[in-house]
Each structure stands twice: as C-alpha cells, then as structure tokens.
Amino acid sequence: MEALTINEAASTTGWSPRMLRYVESAGLVAPARSASGYRLYGPGQLQRLRTLKELISRFDIGLSDVAFAARMATDSELQAAIRRWLESEARRPEDVDAADWLRFEQSKHERLLAAATA
Amino acid sequence: MEALTINEAASTTGWSPRMLRYVESAGLVAPARSASGYRLYGPGQLQRLRTLKELISRFDIGLSDVAFAARMATDSELQAAIRRWLESEARRPEDVDAADWLRFEQSKHERLLAAATA
DNA sequence: CAAACCTTGACACGGTCGTGGTAGGGTTAG
DNA sequence: CTAACCCTACCACGACCGTGTCAAGGTTTG
Numbered sequence: 001m002e003a004l005t006i007n008e009a010a011s012t013t014g015w016s017p018r019m020l021r022y023v024e025s026a027g028l029v030a031p032a033r034s035a036s037g038y039r040l041y042g043p044g045q046l047q048r049l050r051t052l053k054e055l056i057s058r059f060d061i062g063l064s065d066v067a068f069a070a071r072m073a074t075d076s077e078l079q080a081a082i083r084r085w086l087e088s089e090a091r092r093p094e095d096v097d098a099a100d101w102l103r104f105e106q107s108k109h110e111r112l113l114a115a116a117t118a
Numbered sequence: 119m120e121a122l123t124i125n126e127a128a129s130t131t132g133w134s135p136r137m138l139r140y141v142e143s144a145g146l147v148a149p150a151r152s153a154s155g156y157r158l159y160g161p162g163q164l165q166r167l168r169t170l171k172e173l174i175s176r177f178d179i180g181l182s183d184v185a186f187a188a189r190m191a192t193d194s195e196l197q198a199a200i201r202r203w204l205e206s207e208a209r210r211p212e213d214v215d216a217a218d219w220l221r222f223e224q225s226k227h228e229r230l231l232a233a234a235t236a
Numbered sequence: 237c238a239a240a241c242c243t244t245g246a247c248a249c250g251g252t253c254g255t256g257g258t259a260g261g262g263t264t265a266g
Numbered sequence: 267c268t269a270a271c272c273c274t275a276c277c278a279c280g281a282c283c284g285t286g287t288c289a290a291g292g293t294t295t296g
Contacts, residue, residue, distance in 0.1 A: 005272070018256065021274095036263055038272055048206055055203055059196050064253065065186045068179070069200045072187065078177050082187045085173055088166055123242070136286065139244095154293055156242055180252095182283065242293065252283075263272070 003032065003040035013049040020049070026067045028052065121150065121158035131167040138167070144185045146170060 009031075010017045020039070023029050029049055031039040041049075056063065072079045127149075128135045138157070141147050147167055149157040159167075174181065190197045 007271075016255075017272095019254080022254070034263095034272095036272080037274095038263080044206075048203065051203055051206070055199055059193075059199070061186070061196075062253070065183075066200065066203070068183045068186060069190065070204055073201075073204050075177075078179075081173055081177070082184065083191075085166070085169055085184070086188055086191050088162075088169070125241075134285075135242095137284080140284070152242095152293095154242080155244095156293080180283070238296095240293100240295085243291080244289105246287100246289085248286085248288105250284095253281080255279085257276100257278080259274105259276085261273080263270100265270080266268090 003042055004046065006031075006039045006041070009039075009041040009046060009049070013046055014053055015049060023049070023052070023063065026063050027070065028063065028066060121160055122164065124149075124157045124159070127157075127159040127164060127167070131164055132171055133167060141167070141170070141181065144181050145188065146181065146184060 004012065006017045006020055009015075010020055013020075015023065020029075020041075024031065024039075029041075029045050029052065031041045031045055034040055052066065055061070056066065072082065122130065124135045124138055127133075128138055131138075133141065138147075138159075142149065142157075147159075147163050147170065149159045149163055152158055170184065173179070174184065190200065
C-alpha cells in the first residue's frame with residue numbers, strides 16, 4: 001500500500017507520466033515493478049522526485065546535468081580527471097572572466113525570456 | 119613571444135579556430151587579448167586545450183558537461199544541493215539499476231555507431 | 237598598399253534534450 | 267465484461283549543442 005502507480009505518482013509530484021518514464025530512462029529515479037510490469041513508486045522516490053524538480057528549477061539546470069553529476073559521483077576516474085583539469089584552470093585566475101561561463105550557462109534562459117517578452 | 123594567435127593555437131591543439139571561440143564562449147579557456155582585440159593563447163592555455171580535448175573524447179562527454187562541472191565547482195550551493203540529492207538516492211541501492219543511466223549516457227554513442235554501420 | 241591575418245555576427249545543419257501525443261496491446265477493478 | 271489503467275514503441279516539435287562557412291570590416295607585415 002506504500003506504492004503508487006505512475007499516474008498517482010505524477011499527481012503527487014508534479015511531473016507528467018511521460019516525464020516520469022523519461023526520468024527513469026535517465027537513471028535518476030527507477031521505481032520497482034509489479035509482477036506484470038507496472039511501475040511502483042515508493043515514498044522515498046516520490047520525495048526524490050519532488051526535490052529533483054525543485055533542484056532543477058532552482059538552479060535552472062537540466063535532467064542531463066543531474067545525470068552527469070550522478071555519473072561523476074560514481075565514476076571516480078572521470079571525477080578525478082575533471083577535477084584535475086579544473087584545478088589547472090583555477091591556478092591562472094587572471095585569464096578567467098568569472099562572469100563568462102555564467103553568461104553562457106544562463107544564455108538559454110535569457111533567450112527564452114527575450115523571446116517571451118517580444 | 120609566448121602567445122599564439124588563434125590559427126596557430128588551432129594548429130598545435132587540434133581544435134578548429136571556430137571551436138576555440140566556442141570553447142571561450144563556454145568559459146572554459148579564455149585567452150588574453152592584444153590591444154587590438156586579437157586572442158593570445160599562452161602555453162598553459164594550449165596545454166589545457168589539449169587536455170580538454172583528451173578529457174572529452176576519453177569519457178565521451180560534451181563541452182557543456184565540463185562547463186557544468188565548472189559551475190558546480192564554483193557554486194557551492196549548487197554543489198551541496200546536488201550532493202544531497204544524490205546521497206538520498208544512494209541510500210536505496212535496491213531500487214537502482216546501476217547499468218541504467220550508463221545505457222542512457224552511452225545511447226547517443228551507440229546510435230551514432232549504428233547509424234555509421236548502416 | 238596588398239596579402240594574410242584577426243574580429244564579430246549570421247545562416248545552416250544534423251543530433252540531442254525535454255515534452256506531448258498516439259497507437260496497439262496487456263492488466264486490474266467494479 | 268468493460269472501463270480505466272498500465273506498458274512499450276513510435277512521431278513530432280522547438281530549443282540547444284557542436285561545427286562549418288561566409289560576409290563585412292579592422293590589423294599586421296612584407
């Protein structure tokens with residue numbers, strides 16, 4: 001009785017059923033399955049779906065970003081390689097315009113805003 | 119005499135001039151500028167461009183993934199939020215098919231392979 | 237000064253992301 | 267049994283990523 005089917009889970013989390021399947025395909029929240037293959041979402045998964053939504057909208061990031069963070073967290077070789085590269089970058093702060101990648105990261109949002117305003 | 123212009127930098131790093139500008143727009147390697155606005159790549163930047171190329175092809179990731187990692191490394195609030203979310207995930211290993219997101223992450227590569235073979 | 241370089245801005249194009257829909261077919265519940 | 271639900275597999279669509287190319291104009295160099 002602690003498991004909701006996909007439409008019920010969608011109602012209580014704010015995701016669409018379609019997106020719940022997509023989130024699963026990204027490996028971020030993988031519900032158990034009933035004997036006949038129905039997805040069964042437990043309470044913890046419902047909570048993680050809600051916080052995932054929060055996370056993504058608060059920082060304006062994508063599901064694929066979270067998926068990449070998950071990959072980094074489990075692939076220590078990747079993690080180490082990226083950290084080494086970033087550290088070699090950080091040692092030359094005079095080269096870096098700190099606002100640059102920020103503009104890059106936000107540009108899609110800005111473009112959306114501009115399009116919506118126009 | 120330690121600074122190369124964009125075409126010279128392209129030759130020694132394997133990136134195209136177009137991509138060097140794109141990499142800069144992503145905030146990953148930002149060269150100094152001459153008085154008249156020419157990009158001037160120093161030795162350290164050439165090295166980072168080479169390792170960046172290596173990193174990206176070795177792990178089959180995108181520039182935007184590295185840009186996201188850079189954002190995480192400098193935005194500690196984002197980093198903490200993502201770590202919290204991932205940790206809440208990790209406490210329920212019975213739910214997670216470890217190979218799932220791996221398939222997701224590799225699927226584009228597989229699709230490319232399939233398309234190339236066909 | 238002319239050739240060879242650099243700059244930004246734009247168009248284009250295949251591929252991926254995020255999202256909705258629809259179709260064909262099993263499952264569950266009244 | 268039938269209505270309501272679930273499944274997977276597709277099509278579609280706009281936005282974004284990675285990449286090349288071209289145009290119009292400034293800079294450097296022989």
